[in-house]
Amino acid sequence: MAKRAAPEVNAGSMADIAFLLLIFFLVTTTIEKDSGINRKLPPIEETEPPIIKQKNIFTVLVNKNDDLLVEDEPMEIKDLRQAAIEFLDNNGDGSCAFCKGAKDPKSSDNPDKAIISLKNDRETSYAAYISVQNELVAAYNNLRNRRALEIGASKGFPKMNFIEMQALHKDVRWNGNKKKLKDLIDQIKLEIPQKLSEVVE
Amino acid sequence: MSKFKKKKDGGLAPINTASLPDIVFMLLFFFMVATVMREDTLKIKNSLPVADQIEKLDKKNPVSYIYMGKPSENYRSAGTVARIQLNDDFASVGEVASFIAAERAALREELIPFLTVSLKVDRDANMGIVGDVKQELRKVNALKINYTTGTGDVSTNME
Numbered sequence: 001m002a003k004r005a006a007p008e009v010n011a012g013s014m015a016d017i018a019f020l021l022l023i024f025f026l027v028t029t030t031i032e033k034d035s036g037i038n039r040k041l042p043p044i045e046e047t048e049p050p051i052i053k054q055k056n057i058f059t060v061l062v063n064k065n066d067d068l069l070v071e072d073e074p075m076e077i078k079d080l081r082q083a084a085i086e087f088l089d090n091n092g093d094g095s096c097a098f099c100k101g102a103k104d105p106k107s108s109d110n111p112d113k114a115i116i117s118l119k120n121d122r123e124t125s126y127a128a129y130i131s132v133q134n135e136l137v138a139a140y141n142n143l144r145n146r147r148a149l150e151i152g153a154s155k156g157f158p159k160m161n162f163i164e165m166q167a168l169h170k171d172v173r174w175n176g177n178k179k180k181l182k183d184l185i186d187q188i189k190l191e192i193p194q195k196l197s198e199v200v201e
Numbered sequence: 202m203s204k205f206k207k208k209k210d211g212g213l214a215p216i217n218t219a220s221l222p223d224i225v226f227m228l229l230f231f232f233m234v235a236t237v238m239r240e241d242t243l244k245i246k247n248s249l250p251v252a253d254q255i256e257k258l259d260k261k262n263p264v265s266y267i268y269m270g271k272p273s274e275n276y277r278s279a280g281t282v283a284r285i286q287l288n289d290d291f292a293s294v295g296e297v298a299s300f301i302a303a304e305r306a307a308l309r310e311e312l313i314p315f316l317t318v319s320l321k322v323d324r325d326a327n328m329g330i331v332g333d334v335k336q337e338l339r340k341v342n343a344l345k346i347n348y349t350t351g352t353g354d355v356s357t358n359m360e
Contacts, residue, residue: 011219011222014222015218015221015222015225018222018225018226018229019225021229022225022228022229022232025229025232025233025236026232028238028239029232029236029237029238029239030236030237030239031235031236032236032237033249033321033349033350033351034257034258034260034349035255035256035257035258035349035350035352036252036255036256036258036319036347036348036349036350037252037254037255037256037347037348037350038256038317038345038346038347039346039347039348040344040345040346041335041338041339041343041344041345041346042339042344043339043342043344044339044340066359077355077356077359078356120328120332121328122327122328122329122332123327123328123329124327124328125324125325125326125327125328126250126269126322126323126324126325126326126327126328126331127250127324127325127358127359128358128359129328129331130250130252130324130348130350130355130358131250131252131355131356131358131359133252133348134252134253134254134350134355135355137254138253138254141254166256170257170259200332200336
């Protein structure tokens with residue numbers, strides 16, 4: 001007996017159904033932005049702030065027209081990163097073995113003592129503020145990357161900068177020695193601490 | 202009767218659309234995988250600034266969002282200066298503390314110290330309102346914050 005073929009299902013409206021679903025998802029979802037600059041706010045405390053030498057403070061001021069005043073000199077945002085690196089890397093008292101700075105006695109003593117102070121106006125735009133924050137974080141990252149490349153090889157993580165080390169440490173698929181890497185990251189963080197203070201009126 | 206002669210050839214063959222559903226499904230799956238459902242309906246303009254020294258927001262830890270920006274066209278009655286939006290509605294600076302308290306109440310106790318506050322602030326907003334919110338966050342001891350930004354060169358921020 002001849003086998004009868006099953007009747008064919010009309011799939012002409014399949015595209016319409018799929019389009020409907022597609023449009024639903026296009027409307028109700030967003031491509032989420034989930035990255036940014038992490039910061040830790042200082043807790044409110046009544047203790048007197050410690051006295052810091054003026055030469056260890058790098059003041060950055062952003063006024064209401066989004067102009068920069070760095071160490072009492074006007075500056076363009078593109079020059080800020082280099083200026084901050086020079087300040088942090090200065091090594092005025094010679095106690096920092098890995099610094100390559102100018103050893104200017106009028107600038108910071110060492111990266112541990114150097115503090116960047118950021119002050120903004122109420123009318124400063126958020127875009128300008130983020131740009132400044134970004135450049136200052138970039139200065140720290142630049143120095144940390146350099147340090148990571150220097151000492152990484154002896155600790156078993158050669159040819160890797162600080163950012164890559166952090167990314168690797170967060171990567172759950174990586175099954176290397178997490179503890180060793182964490183120690184190395186903490187050591188670099190300790191050598192070049194991010195001391196970024198913000199002025200609140 | 203030659204008027205009614207059927208045209209046999211010369212007409213184009215119909216385009217085969219059998220693969221159309223496949224293509225659309227492919228797009229559909231792409232969007233389903235690459236996007237997430239909207240959490241809040243924004244009543245404000247929210248175009249984020251860009252930065253290049255960014256870290257990923259750790260989604261393993263709880264995240265609360267605070268939006269700031271100018272009210273969008275439909276909400277002109279709310280004014281033209283930057284406002285705070287919490288959940289689905291405008292809020293004043295004073296409401297930030299209770300918002301954080303409510304977010305914490307919804308969390309398991311051991312996760313509370315890891316709560317990160319993501320600040321999604323419009324690039325044209327003033328720092329005044331952001332500073333006020335930061336001060337409120339300090340008061341309630343929510344110290345982990347993240348300035349959520351896009352990825353790009355900072356020189357494009359100032360245009």
